Amino acid sequence: MRDGKGAIGESLLKWYDTDARVMPWRVSPQDRASGVRPDPYRIWLSEVMLQQTTVAAVRDYFRRFTARWPDVEALAAAEDGAVMAEWAGLGYYARARNLLKCARVVAQEMDGQFPQTAAELQKLPGIGPYTAGAIAAIAYDEPVAVVDGNVERVVSRLFAVQTPLPAAKPELTDLTAQITPQSRPGDFAQAMMDLGATICTPRNPACAICPLIADCDAQSQGIAADLPRKLAKKPKPTRLGFAYVAMNAAGDVLLERRPEKGLLGGMLGFPGSEWSEAPTPAPPLRSDWQEADAEVRHTFTHFHLILRVFVTRTEGANFTPGGDFAPGDLPTLMRKVWDAAQSADWPQPE
């Protein structure tokens, strides 16, 4: 243990048992005391959903997934399109594709049992260093360092690490390992993340009520809010595109399944042009297309997108039956396209 930091585990777990939030996927301290064990399936599902995603955004998705697919065998047996539709709106859709791959490996090749070590877990699709550590620590009590963005921030402040991210990652992982206790490593990991989410926040950290204030080098140096240092990000370019919403007399709409790889991979969407500085219009069929008044603006991780939306009524296409389509099955960008189409001045049928 690092000098002067010996009490961190104890202080943090005391705070966790009394003050921390209880999530739908978490076993409460009371239940844990009664011998209740975390369900690896639910831990895995929640951790994948929580990758780069806030607790508030995950809650309802987690509830719907576990209600519809209560165990890994049920999820493994689901249709691809059903899982993608249930994930729609949560973002980073490779997670949903890898979720299904992983469920099928576990169900078909591992007798429905997840591996019990971080090293083995990390071999599965969609499970990287963070998620492997989180599952191993929470579900199987492996005393492994669990390092997400919250922990990076907490640890960089505790030890006043000045190295900018992402170069500081190995150092922060090593420091986290030094303060991870042999006892209750899963609760320790969740406590660190809860602390980062609620007290040791990026801006205006609430140091006055922090259970680790006596252990924090950055606080004593008055630089807590300045850490962790981060490299400057590149500016986002703006791309343009065209999107097309065709509907027949029965109210069916024309949708396509996007390719597995790439942006919004595997999701349903409206046909359209490529997205670039100067896109070429690409209507999916000949018809009387009318442009909607409102453009769609959407920002992805690495670029801004402005879409011009065109609508038409026609019978000449392979439409998705209206009963099989709900806007909620679409990624957010395509929901915006749908919304813009509703406010358009639709042409009369040909």
Place this chain on the structure above:
DNA sequence: GATACGTGGCC
């Protein structure tokens, strides 16, 4: 190491 990959909330 750098880049691709969503979305919504916050200030």
Place this chain on the structure above:
DNA sequence: TGGCCAAGTAT
């Protein structure tokens, strides 16, 4: 309003 940020992973 626009950039920052969130329980990261794959390539």
